[in-house]
Amino acid sequence: MPDNGSATRPLRVAIIGSGPSGLYAAEALTRHDEVEVSIDVFDRLPAPFGLARYGVAPDHLALRSVRNTLETVLDDPAVRLLANVEVGTDISVEELHRFYDAIVFTYGAATxxxxxxxxxxxxxxxxxxxxxxxxxxxxxxxxxxxxxxxxxxxxxxxxxxxxxxxxxxxxxxxxxxxxxxxxxxxxxxxxxxxxxxxxxxxxxxxxxxxxxxxxxxxxxxxxxxxxxxxxxxxxxxxxxxxxxxxxxxxxxxxxxxxxxxxxxxxxxxxxxxxxxxxxxxxxxxxxxxxxxxxxxxxxxxxxxxxxxxxxxxxxxxxxxxxxxxxxQGMPLAGVPFDEARGVVPHAEGRVVDDGTVVPGEYVAGWIKRGPTGIIGTNKKDATATVRSLLADAAQLPRAAQPDPDAVTTHLSERGVRYVDVDGWHAIDAAEIALGESKGRPRTTLHDREALLESARRGVRD
Ligand SMILES: Cc1cc2nc3c(=O)[nH]c(=O)nc-3n(C[C@H](O)[C@H](O)[C@H](O)COP(=O)(O)OP(=O)(O)OC[C@H]3O[C@@H](n4cnc5c(N)ncnc54)[C@H](O)[C@@H]3O)c2cc1C
Known part of the structure; x- marks a missing residue:
């Protein structure tokens, strides 16, 4: 196993966006034996899966079931979900660098x-x-x-x-x-x-x-x-x-x-x-x-x-x-952006600013390629970005506060109510129960407060 700069701790990676590309990136990071990783997946919404939940048409049941595959990634012990946290508002990219050795932007292009x-x-x-x-x-x-x-x-x-x-x-x-x-x-x-x-x-x-x-x-x-x-x-x-x-x-x-x-x-x-x-x-x-x-x-x-x-x-x-x-994609404060193409500029998945690679920053999915391709396209794309990240692992700048508790303490001090995977499972169960009460397989909770209320077992105040 190559030295990632710290033999005593896993490489800390933040993934910004829990849509298909974010979760495929997390999956690719956990499915290799080169570097031990510890991953936090952020999402601005209380529920994960991006457009797999909020884009794929509800009557396309077989396609929507891709969420079941994506969910297994969230259940991996090396992966932690921090949903209901908006990067750029609740925590800045600059602050993220304090807590993580690498950041992968997978925040989509759904405007x-x-x-x-x-x-x-x-x-x-x-x-x-x-x-x-x-x-x-x-x-x-x-x-x-x-x-x-x-x-x-x-x-x-x-x-x-x-x-x-x-x-x-x-x-x-x-x-x-x-x-x-x-x-x-x-x-x-x-x-x-x-x-x-x-x-x-x-x-x-x-x-x-x-x-x-x-x-x-x-x-x-x-x-x-x-x-x-x-x-x-x-x-x-x-x-x-x-x-x-x-x-x-x-x-x-x-x-x-x-x-x-x-x-x-x-x-x-x-x-x-x-x-x-x-x-x-x-x-x-x-x-x-x-x-x-x-x-x-x-x-x-x-x-x-x-x-x-x-x-x-x-x-x-x-x-x-x-x-x-x-x-089209939108810029995220603190991240280079190509206004003309509506994407984060990159070289093999490494974020590039004015022709220079930004150390420790990566990009995958729609915000890397633009809004094209099917869900499966993001798997190949995220895997390629992760390959670059792993190749860089030994040279990455080291986070000052890598302890996983440091970032959640920071969020709690800010009053950010994050939803973890238990919170998501509680939402999932509430939606299935609501559906069954109406003779339907599931009924999506659409109100943010209702989602947070259902997730309360997974929410920290
Ligand atoms: C209407 C529609 C229908 C589609 N139907 C199909 C289909 O039937 N079959 C198919 O294969 N593909 C379909 N697609 C394409 C597919 O959904 C995309 O390929 C895929 O979702 C892109 O994945 P992504 O992870 O890059 O982006 P997204 O799925 O958009 O995920 C991005 C995630 O980032 C989060 N995020 C954004 N900003 C922030 C922030 N500042 N901080 C934290 N989190 C943030 C978002 O909340 C979101 O969860 C459809 C797309 C659309 C728009």
Whole structure:
């Protein structure tokens, strides 16, 4: 075992973020025999798992079960959870260096991007992040705003053709029995069950060949109990750029097959409709104070793949607009940040400031790569970062106060009520019990105080 600078104590590592990349990093650190480690995983929320809890759609039960795998990492004796602690607010990065030999930033990139078109802030216009936070029971969800937008809405426009756009379209289109088995908070389930939305138009700026959704997600739209999918055959005529984009790309070829089949369908009377419209660029969200529609310009692709407006405009009536045009990372005080790319700059996972490696600082996951890839992508990525960390172990600057009690004493003195793994297990049990009381497998607790109250056995005042 190489000398890590202290033969008498394990290497102290702080991981900032308990989403997939943070927990995969913790797992990679514990699954090797090069250096003995002692890891604290911080999260600003009282419950762990990041977007595996607050992003992955609640009706995708198999995918959400990745949380069970991630949970085993938290039960490792070398790993301690310190949830409900916001780095940058409750403890600074500078202070963390006093307690840890190495810090791994895995704090994600879950802020939504804006369209920057007129009307974006009208009542009835929300971001996919707001909607997803609400239906997943995120403690910071803008509940009132989302509920005001959805209640009584009849025609929705979803802007974007990635998997998140497909998720929100599907969730808004499902009937109560289709959502009953999910772990959505009860008030969310009740409101979605009573929704009066009868039509949803999904807009893509480019063509079907360029859409980012995966075939599996796309196909699910065609399998809903009370919704028919409509596609205009005109949108599926392929220009040479699209033909080249599809050539040999299995996902795109299969997407086109699905869309072509849908373009021949006739909707059944009385059912909800989901209309997919491509080459449609929103230029304005209209309405006096509440949204009444989306003004859309028809687009076309040039031979070099660049997008152009054709000057042909239409307005789609809508009383709800959900924009789903991507995510971006935000800076964390005391950590280098690439504003243009919305990521922490790095070299093989080592944080870099102005071209120089910052000793003892590492990065993984969405805040390293940007908001792309599936959950599994973060495993490979976090493992690669951990490889760099372990290679550096012997040279890392040594923490002044490595005793694990030093950091928790510091937090307690600040009045920070952290949630440890026992606290998380108490939340878990409370959610399962709440679900069972309503005949559901689990009901997510969405209120921060309710989460902290349930975690009380694991919370230190
Ligand atoms: C709506 C949506 C649906 C998705 N669905 C799927 C899917 O079905 N299948 C799939 O494979 N992938 C899906 N993904 C992608 C997947 O969720 C991501 O790849 C993955 O969650 C990224 O992991 P991460 O750990 O880098 O970030 P995150 O999961 O965002 O985790 C970051 C964590 O850091 C915490 N944090 C942030 N700031 C601080 C701070 N200052 N101090 C302490 N903690 C902090 C956050 O609370 C969070 O827990 C989806 C993503 C979204 C947005």
């Amino acid at each position: 939504d991007q804006r369209l920057e078109i007129p009307g974006e802030d009208l009542d009835g216009t929300i971001s996919a992040t707001e909607l997803v936070n609400w239906y997943c029971g995120h403690p910071d969800a803008a509940g009132e705003r989302v509920e005001a937008a959805i209640t009584a809405a009849t025609s929705a426009v979803v802007i974007g053709v990635g998997n998140v756009a497909v998720d929100v379209t599907r969730v808004l289109s499902k009937t109560a029995p289709e959502l009953d088995h999910t772990d959505m908070p009860q008030h969310v389930l009740d409101l979605l069950a009573a929704t009066s939305i009868t039509s949803i138009t999904v807009l893509g700026r480019r063509g079907p060949a360029q859409a980012a959704f995966t075939t599996k997600e796309l196909k699910e739209l065609g399998e809903l109990a009370d919704a028919d999918v409509l596609v205009d055959a005109h949108d599926l005529a392929l220009d040479p750029v699209s033909e080249a984009d599809i050539e040999g790309e299995r996902r795109r070829e299969r997407n086109m097959e699905v869309l072509e089949e849908w373009s021949t369908r006739t909707p059944a009377r009385g059912r909800r409709t989901i209309r997919l419209r491509f080459f449609s660029q929103p230029v304005e969200i209209t309405g006096p104070d509440r949204v009444t529609g989306v003004r859309v310009e028809r687009t076309r692709l040039d031979a070099d793949g660049s997008l152009h407006g054709t000057g042909e405009y239409t307005t789609i009536d809508a009383d709800l607009v959900v924009r789903s045009v991507g995510y």
